[in-house]
Amino acid sequence: MLRRRLPNTDIDLSVVGFGCWAIGKTYWGDDVEDGASKAAIRAALDVGINWFDTAPLYGEGHADRLLVDALGPDKHTVHIATKVGVRVDGPDGHACSDLRPEWVRADTEASLLRLGVETIDLLQVHWPCDRGSLFDDTLDTLETLRTAGKLRHYGLCNYDATSVTHARTAEGMVCLQTPYSLLRREFEGSLRSACDGLGVVVYEPLCRGLLTGKFGAQPSFPDTDLRAWDERFQGPRYRHARALVMDLQRVSARVELPTAALSIGWAVAQPGVTAAIVGAKRPEQVLENAKASSVLGRTKLLSVIDKVAAIHGGW
Ligand SMILES: NC(=O)c1ccc[n+]([C@@H]2O[C@H](COP(=O)([O-])OP(=O)(O)OC[C@H]3O[C@@H](n4cnc5c(N)ncnc54)[C@H](OP(=O)(O)O)[C@@H]3O)[C@@H](O)[C@H]2O)c1
Numbered sequence: 001m002l003r004r005r006l007p008n009t010d011i012d013l014s015v016v017g018f019g020c021w022a023i024g025k026t027y028w029g030d031d032v033e034d035g036a037s038k039a040a041i042r043a044a045l046d047v048g049i050n051w052f053d054t055a056p057l058y059g060e061g062h063a064d065r066l067l068v069d070a071l072g073p074d075k076h077t078v079h080i081a082t083k084v085g086v087r088v089d090g091p092d093g094h095a096c097s098d099l100r101p102e103w104v105r106a107d108t109e110a111s112l113l114r115l116g117v118e119t120i121d122l123l124q125v126h127w128p129c130d131r132g133s134l135f136d137d138t139l140d141t142l143e144t145l146r147t148a149g150k151l152r153h154y155g156l157c158n159y160d161a162t163s164v165t166h167a168r169t170a171e172g173m174v175c176l177q178t179p180y181s182l183l184r185r186e187f188e189g190s191l192r193s194a195c196d197g198l199g200v201v202v203y204e205p206l207c208r209g210l211l212t213g214k215f216g217a218q219p220s221f222p223d224t225d226l227r228a229w230d231e232r233f234q235g236p237r238y239r240h241a242r243a244l245v246m247d248l249q250r251v252s253a254r255v256e257l258p259t260a261a262l263s264i265g266w267a268v269a270q271p272g273v274t275a276a277i278v279g280a281k282r283p284e285q286v287l288e289n290a291k292a293s294s295v296l297g298r299t300k301l302l303s304v305i306d307k308v309a310a311i312h313g314g315w
Contacts, residue, residue: 001048002293004274006199008174009153011079011121015268016292017051018044019203019279020067024059028281029225034066036282041070043283045078047290053177053201053277055083055126056111057095064114075115081122081201082111083157085129085138099125099133101141108145120151124177127158135163139170146172155201161194168198175199175274180267181207182248182305183232183241185314192272202267205276207232210241211263212288213249217242237315244312251304257295258288265295266305 003012022028023037041052052071054063064082068075084107087098098107111120123145125138142154155175156167167173176195180187180202187202206212208227219238221228231237245259252259267276280286295301 001050001290002296003050006122006153006174006274007197009199011153012050013079013201013275014048014050014293015275015296016049016264016290017053017081017201017275017277018049018286019277020052020054020063021058022279022281023066024057024063026059026062027224027226028279029222032281037066038070039283040280040286041067043286044280044290045071045074047287048293049286049290050077051079051081051121051275053081053203054115055086056107056114057083057086057088057126060088060093061114064111068114068116075117079121080115080117081124081155082115082120083124083126084108084111084142086126097127097129097131099129099131099135099138101137104138104141105145108150112150119149122153122155122175123151124155124157124175125159128160128163135166139167139173143170143172155199157203161190164191164194164198168194173198175201177201177203177277179204180270180273180276181205181211182244182263182266182309183207183211183314187272188270195272199274200272201275201277202273203277205264205267205278206260206289207241207263210238211245211248211260213245213252213259215242215245232315240312240315244308247308247311248305251301251308255301257291260285260288261291261295262301262305264289264292265298266302266309268292269296269302 001014025032085099153174157177
């Protein structure tokens with residue numbers, strides 16, 4: 001498994017990171033089993049994955065607790081990236097952003113306790129604030145937490161080019177987490193330029209499993225799975241995606257690498273990308289996804305994948 005330096009830090013990240021959303025057991029259907037999730041985490045360690053992306057929101061702490069349990073003493077040899085700034089409100093469990101300094105501090109302290117660490121390697125603002133907190137107040141709070149030793153570095157998720165340009169002048173701000181895949185290409189505009197020299201970790205490189213090629217003509221999901229109401233899995237958008245995936249599967253058969261590995265490998269090979277975060281529920285998925293590392297450096301293969309993407313275009 002190749003590693004790359006997260007710019008402006010001393011952290012080397014495996015190009016494939018492990019995303020902990022699904023193992024939190026909410027929004028991802030009825031087939032998430034703690035035993036299989038733990039085995040997936042152990043498989044990740046075995047193949048050289050050295051970082052895990054989690055969030056307080058993922059099962060409201062369940063993902064964090066399971067991660068720590070599965071890692072055991074290895075917790076101290078890997079990097080844990082988590083997030084801050086989302087609060088679950090009211091009995092209906094509605095998640096809303098809250099970037100007031102007092103919540104950023106409380107949320108960070110709660111993560112430190114749950115993860116059982118003294119310092120968080122990378123703390124990322126989960127979403128831009130939709131409740132009127134001043135961005136500079138949030139950044140100042142993160143900087144204060146950093147100088148107090150509660151976190152080593154911080155980053156942003158889901159922010160635009162203007163916000164990244166503004167925030168990156170702060171010393172502790174080292175990366176952006178943003179969606180990117182063969183189907184979802186908005187990173188390639190002004191956002192990529194704004195991130196020049198910063199770390200960029202991309203999420204949803206498999207487009208929630210779609211780019212593994214495992215779904216048929218009309219996938220169906222239980223109501224407990226967020227893909228049941230994701231329009232990318234329906235109608236013309238899905239048919240468009242499936243045409244791309246079917247071509248990718250032909251390439252995958254020729255080079256004897258899983259379609260998932262080609263999709264992830266392509267994302268990690270793109271300019272400006274440091275690493276990809278990939279979710280998995282079972283060890284077999286991790287083993288396939290880890291093969292993405294072997295796609296890097298295969299210029300001919302990458303140009304064939306580029307051609308497939310160009311024929312179909314993103315959404
Ligand atoms: N900052 C943010 O706002 C944000 C938002 C989204 C995600 N993220 C992070 O990014 C991570 C990755 O994103 P994601 O989990 O949404 O999407 P993803 O990585 O594109 O897809 C993950 C899902 O695809 C399926 N899968 C994975 N590998 C597979 C394989 N080899 N073969 C078949 N199916 C496979 C699994 O679900 P099934 O088996 O059920 O199909 C898995 O849960 C998250 O876990 C989270 O850490 C962050």
